Structure formats: C-alpha cells, structure tokens
Amino acid sequence: MKIKIFLAICACKASVFFLRLMGRGGTAIPGKIALKICPELLGHLGKNVRTIIITGTNGKTTSARMAEEIFAQSGLSYFSNRSGANLINGITAEFAGHAGLLGKPKKSFALIEADEAASKEVCRFLNPEVVLVTNVFRDQLDRYGEVTNTLESILAGVKNSPEALVCLNADCSLTVSIAEKIPNKVIFYGVSLPIYEEKVEEVSDAPFCIRCKHEYEYSYHTFGHLGGFFCSQCGYKRPAPDIAVTEILNRGENETSVMMDMFGSPEELSISIPGGYNIYNAAGALAISEAMGLDRDTAKKAIADFSWGFGRMEQFDMGKTKARMILVKNTAGCNQVINYLGNLRERSVFVFCLNDHIADGTDISWIWDVNFEKLCDLGEMLESVYVSGIRSADMAVRLKYAGIDGEKLRIFEDYGELISAMGSQELPVVIIPTYTAMMALREKMSAAFGGKQFWE
Ligand SMILES: [Zn+2]
Incomplete structure (x- = not known):
C-alpha cells in the first residue's frame, strides 16, 4: 500500500x-x-x-x-x-x-x-x-x-x-x-x-x-x-x-x-x-x-x-468555459485586479471593457496609472486580451504601451461579437468591466448562456 x-x-x-x-x-x-x-x-x-x-x-x-x-x-x-x-x-x-x-x-x-x-x-x-x-x-x-x-x-x-x-x-x-x-x-x-x-x-x-x-x-x-x-x-x-x-x-x-x-x-x-x-x-x-x-x-x-474589496467575482458558465467578472472603478481597485490576474496559474483570456458614462466616471485617464505592465510577466499564461466598451480604442492603446503583444490584442466594437468570441473559448476567461459595461454584459451573458450566478 x-x-x-x-x-x-x-x-x-x-x-x-x-x-x-x-x-x-x-x-x-x-x-x-x-x-x-x-x-x-x-x-x-x-x-x-x-x-x-x-x-x-x-x-x-x-x-x-x-x-x-x-x-x-x-x-x-x-x-x-x-x-x-x-x-x-x-x-x-x-x-x-x-x-x-x-x-x-x-x-x-x-x-x-x-x-x-x-x-x-x-x-x-x-x-x-x-x-x-x-x-x-x-x-x-x-x-x-x-x-x-x-x-x-x-x-x-x-x-x-x-x-x-x-x-x-x-x-x-x-x-x-x-x-x-x-x-x-x-x-x-x-x-x-x-x-x-x-x-x-x-x-x-x-x-x-x-x-x-x-x-x-x-x-x-x-x-x-x-x-x-x-x-x-x-x-x-x-x-x-x-x-x-x-x-x-x-x-x-x-x-x-x-x-x-x-x-x-x-x-x-x-x-x-x-x-x-x-x-x-x-x-x-x-x-x-x-x-x-x-x-x-x-x-x-x-x-x-478581507481583501477582495475590489469587486464581486461573479462567475458565469459559458458552455465550454467559465468566466469571472471583476468590477473595476478606479486605479487602486484595478491594480488589485492586476495583482490577482498576475497570480493566476491557468492560461487565461482577459477581457477589458471600458465605458465612460457617469456611473463609470467620465474621465478615463486613470487607466494610465494602472500597472498593466505587470500583465507582460504572465508570458505564455496570457492567451489573449480582448477589449470592448465605448472607450475600447483608448484601452487598446494603453495596453499596447504597457507592452502587450499586438497579436494577442483584439478589439470588439459589439458586445454580441465579444460574447460569442468568449463563448467559443475553452480557456478560463476573466472579464474586467467598468460599472455600466458590467451591467450591460451581465444581462447579455445571462441571455446568451442562461442563468445568473451572482453569488460567486
Ligand atoms: Zn409543510
């Protein structure tokens, strides 16, 4: 034995x-x-x-x-x-x-x-x-x-x-x-x-x-x-x-x-x-x-x-994979998310959704204070980065300056396309939206994949 x-x-x-x-x-x-x-x-x-x-x-x-x-x-x-x-x-x-x-x-x-x-x-x-x-x-x-x-x-x-x-x-x-x-x-x-x-x-x-x-x-x-x-x-x-x-x-x-x-x-x-x-x-x-x-x-x-002050960590079942959603509102919170992402041990897809409505904060210059550079340390563990939302172009520029490989970066103008791209993934997906982007995405994802798992 x-x-x-x-x-x-x-x-x-x-x-x-x-x-x-x-x-x-x-x-x-x-x-x-x-x-x-x-x-x-x-x-x-x-x-x-x-x-x-x-x-x-x-x-x-x-x-x-x-x-x-x-x-x-x-x-x-x-x-x-x-x-x-x-x-x-x-x-x-x-x-x-x-x-x-x-x-x-x-x-x-x-x-x-x-x-x-x-x-x-x-x-x-x-x-x-x-x-x-x-x-x-x-x-x-x-x-x-x-x-x-x-x-x-x-x-x-x-x-x-x-x-x-x-x-x-x-x-x-x-x-x-x-x-x-x-x-x-x-x-x-x-x-x-x-x-x-x-x-x-x-x-x-x-x-x-x-x-x-x-x-x-x-x-x-x-x-x-x-x-x-x-x-x-x-x-x-x-x-x-x-x-x-x-x-x-x-x-x-x-x-x-x-x-x-x-x-x-x-x-x-x-x-x-x-x-x-x-x-x-x-x-x-x-x-x-x-x-x-x-x-x-x-x-x-x-x-x-308890140090998960930054978000809700909702988990969604998306057919072949699971997505986690972590709300971000500001530099400090987003840096905590980046720290979390930097410690993931599974090859993953990250999705940044940046809106600039009043509930999100209309000034998005805070993204320049976030340590996105840290994501480059993930190397091969980072499969790709999707960006979406009203200010997706700004977000993409920020990530390019951070040193994210352009080949890994994809911009989605439309949430529907974004959701179907996420749905065809087999790797875990982490979605990092601002507030109004989260509300919109959550609704569309519930419609697309059924059920909401709002407790996780
Ligand atoms: Zn009874």
Whole structure:
C-alpha cells in the first residue's frame, strides 16, 4: 500500500510540474492520474489533516476565501483549494501537493471548497471536522437535474461526515431539511430581516414545503427562496439561528456593516465587500470560525480586512468555459485586479471593457496609472486580451504601451461579437468591466448562456 501511495504522489507532483512547464495550470489531470494509481489516496492523505468542507450552490468561493482570511489571521497552518478545482481529482491533487512523498501532511488544516455533486465522495474520504452548506439553488440543470437532486447530493456528503459540526443556512428551506436527517450537532446561521428595502421579485426555487408540499408563507424575503419561511400546514419553519444578522447598519458602496447576534451576544461586524449576498458569505465564514472555537474578535477583524474589496467575482458558465467578472472603478481597485490576474496559474483570456458614462466616471485617464505592465510577466499564461466598451480604442492603446503583444490584442466594437468570441473559448476567461459595461454584459451573458450566478 505504501508503495502505491508513494507512486501516486510522485505521479501527481510530476504531472503538475510538467503541466506548468508547458504553460498550463490545473490540477484535475494530475489528480486523476494519482487516483488511477491509488483510488484511496485522498483518504490516506486526509487522515492527519483536520478538514473543513464548504459546499452548497452559491457563495462557496467567497465564503471559503473569507474563512481563509480568518485562518490566516488566527495563525493556523492550513492549505486550501484556491484554484477552484473542487471535484475529487483537483482536491486530491491539492492534498498531494501539500504532503511529502510518503504522504505525510505538511499542514494541520485543509479548507476545501467541494462541488455539491462531489461532496459525497470528498466527505467520505476526508471525514471533515466542520461542514458548511451555504444554500441550495437551482443551478446547472444539465449537470444535476432537479434542485432536490442537488440537495440529495449534499445530504449524502453530510451523512458521510459523522464527526462534523454542521453549519447550515437557516434561511434556506432546502438546506434546513438536512438537519432533520442527521445526528450531528448543527449551527444555524441566517439573516433575520430583508436585506433590501424593496422586495426583489424573483422566481422561487423552493415554493412548496419539503415535508408536505403546501405552499410556504414568508415573514420576510432576502434573496430567491431565502428568508423567514414557514408552512402553515405542517409547521415546518425557519429555525432560530445561532448566528443571526439582526440589523443592517450601513450599506456602503465598498462595504456593509451589520449587527449580529452570535450565540446570544450582540456583535457589530464590518464586511469589507459590498453586495447583500456577501452578508451570508460572511455569516457562513463566522459559523465555521465558531464551530472551530477560534477567537471571535480575530475572526471579525479578518472579515473587516478581507481583501477582495475590489469587486464581486461573479462567475458565469459559458458552455465550454467559465468566466469571472471583476468590477473595476478606479486605479487602486484595478491594480488589485492586476495583482490577482498576475497570480493566476491557468492560461487565461482577459477581457477589458471600458465605458465612460457617469456611473463609470467620465474621465478615463486613470487607466494610465494602472500597472498593466505587470500583465507582460504572465508570458505564455496570457492567451489573449480582448477589449470592448465605448472607450475600447483608448484601452487598446494603453495596453499596447504597457507592452502587450499586438497579436494577442483584439478589439470588439459589439458586445454580441465579444460574447460569442468568449463563448467559443475553452480557456478560463476573466472579464474586467467598468460599472455600466458590467451591467450591460451581465444581462447579455445571462441571455446568451442562461442563468445568473451572482453569488460567486
Ligand atoms: Zn409543510
């Protein structure tokens, strides 16, 4: 057995190395090779690592990154699957990458984002200490079928985690139903009031009681089917959360501050990224922290310091590939995005969309202060750069001055053409739009590729 483990880890590390040499990132293939050699590898590698699993339809990545900030500030020795490879192959490769050749772990904790459908197997091998389920929404129907299938997959994962403390979103009627089917200790977290003043009209993914099929009533809504649900027929209802957002103090352009009740103690929390969905992500990250018994003030500070202040990181499924959208507004924010792009480990396509409406800022001279030169360091990792938007010509000039190879640069006058060019890509796409460009693109992309994944 030891020989098998050794060979599998060697093969995994070697294939990661060779893929990088060829200018390709990714951990799926190395993980697949390793599991071919030793199908139980993940179980062996996870044995002496205390693992935290994050799953659910929306908000996995942001919740994981916030939890990671808490881990870092708490001084834990940990690793995570930051690359977003959240299926069993990629997760196995992460564990192999953080182990010696004989399988001895180099870190004490693993913070793992797991795909809903993969969570069953991942949990079975890793026997996690904490599992966070963010929510269950209808998503990628072709892959999972009905929303109840997604719920079943997640439930199977939780059932394979007999020792885990399970953190569940109290506002999601589907997620809450997991609590009734497991013996584990549960921490519920939720938002106890509407996040927006006006009710957001959305189609509910779960209008009917999961127990008796009677239509739910709501005392308030936050997003989609999330909120104060109750069934007047059988009495199934939102449980009182252990960690609850009780008041929204300030909803700023770059941050949100809220009052929380954490196990009976009132706490003020500042969340360093905007967007109502990030309130849930922050509460989920805090639930993990509480489940692990980490220092609460350190955790709150980590959420306040969380450094994705620049944008929303929305993720879109575009058929053959995924696109991430990161809003930019100014030099400082754009420089943070450039830093992020400069650290990508996968060969990618970047799309800059520059508009100059009032909401974008009519003066676009700030692009000359952004360190686009740094993108040249990416070399072959940068497949091409598309530019679009009202001021695409200015943007193209700026990138040429930065030293971007003219052959890699393409200008799209029309969003339709841009979207079909992105849609035919197989490499990951990162879109960096200004505000009005983001709004226009998001709408057109939702129309072209269906669904919106606004939480990531
Ligand atoms: Zn009912």
